[in-house]
Amino acid sequence: xxxxxxxxxxxxxxxxxxxxxxxxxxxxxxxxxxxxxxxxxxxxxxxxxxxxxxxxxxxxxxxxxxxxxxxxxxxxxxxxxxxxxxxxxxxxxxxxxxxxxxxxxxxxxxxxxxxxxxxxxxxxxxxxxxxxxxxxxxxxxxxxxxxxxxxxxxxxxxxxxxxxxxxxxxxxxxxxxxxxxxxxxxxxxxxxxxxxxxxxxxxxxxxxxxxxxxxxxxxxxxxxxxxxxxxxxxxxxxxxxxxx
Amino acid sequence: xxxxxxxxxxxxxxxxxxxxxxxxxxxxxxxxxxxxxxxxxxxxxxxxxxxxxxxxxxxxxxxxxxxxxxxxxxxxxxxxxxxxxxxxxxxxxxxxxxxxxxxxxxxxxxxxxxxxxxxxxxxxxxxxxxxxxxxxxxxxxxxxxxxxxxxxxxxxxxxxxxxxxxxxxxxxxxxxxxxxxxxxxxxxxxxxxxxxxxxxxxxxxxxxxxxxxxxxxxxxxxxxxxxxxxxxxxxxxxxxxxxxxxxxxxxxxxxxxxxxxxxxxxxxxxxxxxxxxxxxxxxxxxxxxxxxxxxxxxxxxxxx
Ligand SMILES: Cc1cc2nc3c(=O)[nH]c(=O)nc-3n(C[C@H](O)[C@H](O)[C@H](O)COP(=O)(O)OP(=O)(O)OC[C@H]3O[C@@H](n4cnc5c(N)ncnc54)[C@H](O)[C@@H]3O)c2cc1C
Ligand SMILES: Cc1cc2nc3c(=O)[nH]c(=O)nc-3n(C[C@H](O)[C@H](O)[C@H](O)COP(=O)(O)O)c2cc1C
Ligand code: FES
Numbered sequence: 432x433x434x435x436x437x438x439x440x441x442x443x444x445x446x447x448x449x450x451x452x453x454x455x456x457x458x459x460x461x462x463x464x465x466x467x468x469x470x471x472x473x474x475x476x477x478x479x480x481x482x483x484x485x486x487x488x489x490x491x492x493x494x495x496x497x498x499x500x501x502x503x504x505x506x507x508x509x510x511x512x513x514x515x516x517x518x519x520x521x522x523x524x525x526x527x528x529x530x531x532x533x534x535x536x537x538x539x540x541x542x543x544x545x546x547x548x549x550x551x552x553x554x555x556x557x558x559x560x561x562x563x564x565x566x567x568x569x570x571x572x573x574x575x576x577x578x579x580x581x582x583x584x585x586x587x588x589x590x591x592x593x594x595x596x597x598x599x600x601x602x603x604x605x606x607x608x609x610x611x612x613x614x615x616x617x618x619x620x621x622x623x624x625x626x627x628x629x630x631x632x633x634x635x636x637x638x639x640x641x642x643x644x645x646x647x648x649x650x651x652x653x654x655x656x657x658x659x660x661x662x663x664x665x666x667x668x669x670x671x672x673x674x675x
Numbered sequence: 676x677x678x679x680x681x682x683x684x685x686x687x688x689x690x691x692x693x694x695x696x697x698x699x700x701x702x703x704x705x706x707x708x709x710x711x712x713x714x715x716x717x718x719x720x721x722x723x724x725x726x727x728x729x730x731x732x733x734x735x736x737x738x739x740x741x742x743x744x745x746x747x748x749x750x751x752x753x754x755x756x757x758x759x760x761x762x763x764x765x766x767x768x769x770x771x772x773x774x775x776x777x778x779x780x781x782x783x784x785x786x787x788x789x790x791x792x793x794x795x796x797x798x799x800x801x802x803x804x805x806x807x808x809x810x811x812x813x814x815x816x817x818x819x820x821x822x823x824x825x826x827x828x829x830x831x832x833x834x835x836x837x838x839x840x841x842x843x844x845x846x847x848x849x850x851x852x853x854x855x856x857x858x859x860x861x862x863x864x865x866x867x868x869x870x871x872x873x874x875x876x877x878x879x880x881x882x883x884x885x886x887x888x889x890x891x892x893x894x895x896x897x898x899x900x901x902x903x904x905x906x907x908x909x910x911x912x913x914x915x916x917x918x919x920x921x922x923x924x925x926x927x928x929x930x931x932x933x934x935x936x937x938x939x940x941x942x943x944x945x946x947x948x949x950x951x952x953x954x955x956x957x958x959x960x961x962x963x964x965x966x967x968x969x970x971x972x973x974x975x976x977x978x979x
Binding site: 432434471475476477478501515517638639640641642644645646647648649650651652653658663 | 699707728738740742746893947
């Protein structure tokens with residue numbers, strides 16, 4: 432964990448409620464895709480946890496969906512804005528444990544940490560297959576970015592306006608993967624976890640956080656190993672640890 | 676050179692700044708950021724007899740200038756705390772620790788304090804009486820003078836260590852409760868714990884916290900803490916650890932002028948994990964500005 436300042440360099444609108452933020456700062460505490468940062472906002476007491484989408488040298492990429500006041504304020508920030516950031520939080524995805532045929536499964540802005548993961552997997556081997564679910568075609572994001580890494584991207588939208596009609600699990604009906612990296616809303620995590628043929632994987636969890644670095648016990652969830660902190664022991668949990 | 680040291684019921688601290696229970700865990704996470712030995716002491720997470728998972732998610736909510744928590748005293752239980760956490764904390768912090776003790780019956784408070792009595796690194800027992808009494812329909816021990824005095828008397832009898840009773844602000848006459856604790860043998864008072872509060876999720880039309888209510892802390896409650904520390908200072912002679920919404924050296928000095936001998940910092944650590952260190956570094960200059968050579972001279976300084 433490191434506390435430092437990041438300056439917003441570029442902000443790009445991806446969909447009507449989601450932006451890509453490119454920030455400059457010290458990324459040295461970030462060691463794995465799937466970790467998150469905790470951003471302080473001047474008008475809010477609690478920090479806002481946001482997954483690392485990608486990072487290199489002094490650059491940090493975040494994808495942020497405006498769902499409330501704090502996240503809206505982030506998506507409306509202007510270049511030059513300086514944020515106090517706690518970086519390098521959480522365990523991140525472990526790439527070494529993946530099976531031979533991994534699939535990355537994302538729902539909405541949950542695609543963010545999967546991008547950093549896909550880029551690293553592509554660097555050392557082959558670009559993974561990615562399954563992304565969105566509500567409508569206009570909500571789709573980062574498909575081209577994944578494709579540029581060489582990933583095969585399967586999409587599903589709830590209204591059928593892009594790709595398969597239905598949930599992301601519907602686009603994955605062909606049982607040709609043996610390991611999943613999953614990030615998205617809880618019902619989606621659960622649906623993927625329930626796929627009978629997908630026996631193994633790593634799932635990114637969310638919880639309302641007091642600190643984000645393991646001190647307050649605000650984010651505890653039950654796992655098969657007992658209580659675990661989403662912020663410190665997670666946010667990534669393996670399929671066999673999860674208790675729904 | 677400003678003398679930052681303070682003495683709490685015979686226990687000397689190198690400065691008056693103490694991270695508050697529940698916001699500092701067992702020190703591990705903060706020790707990655709700075710040397711905990713800059714602190715006056717630290718009050719570790721509230722300990723109960725049995726391991727507790729606490730309340731269901733969500734347990735945290737935002738508030739204007741603060742936060743609500745309904746963690747529900749999650750901790751691994753007194754035996755694990757004494758066997759594993761206390762020895763580890765003693766490696767991170769070499770001064771006297773403050774053990775925050777919870778309980779759901781008089782017997783539990785007694786047993787917990789008796790066990791902690793043999794823990795050398797623990798300098799002070801801070802007894803959190805904002806816990807529901809399972810034998811009294813769940814009413815908090817801290818909600819009236821009689822039950823507050825009962826807990827005080829019970830724990831006073833089983834330990835040689837100084838006992839500070841940590842009071843709940845969710846009461847009518849805080850002075851009367853503090854006085855009852857003093858008469859029952861308390862060596863000091865700590866206040867305030869969190870203020871009972873609640874938020875509602877507009878879209879779901881339901882309470883935001885799974886526990887429905889939670890405790891408000893952070894800058895939002897600072898003026899309440901100042902008022903209550905003032906009232907207790909008027910009511911008792913024993914030392915007071917002031918707590919509630921402190922986020923700066925100025926806040927700490929204000930709480931001391933209201934009557935606190937030392938100051939705990941809670942929620943502010945969650946937003947900025949360096950808060951306590953920054954406050955300690957700012958104290959000498961502030962004392963000079965306020966014209967005191969010994970920070971302890973600030974205690975009660977606003978009373979006439
Ligand atoms: C590990 C982790 C990674 C995340 N990564 C991303 C990401 O990459 N992109 C993104 O857009 N969002 C992400 N989120 C969700 C994001 O933190 C919330 O959407 C955001 O905090 C909402 O703040 P708000 O002020 O807009 O909403 P409000 O509802 O006004 O927030 C009130 C409080 O609730 C908390 N809160 C609300 N929703 C969530 C939530 N879903 N998860 C956790 N806390 C919440 C807020 O942090 C705040 O403390 C992530 C959450 C976690 C826990
Ligand atoms: C997440 C959290 C957990 C807490 N846990 C405890 C606890 O275990 N025992 C206790 O006596 N007080 C507990 N408190 C209360 C604090 O110690 C402190 O009294 C209160 O938060 C007011 O101070 P603050 O405004 O500086 O946070 C907790 C507070 C928070 C925010
Ligand atoms: S948010 Fe504080 S422990 Fe996880």
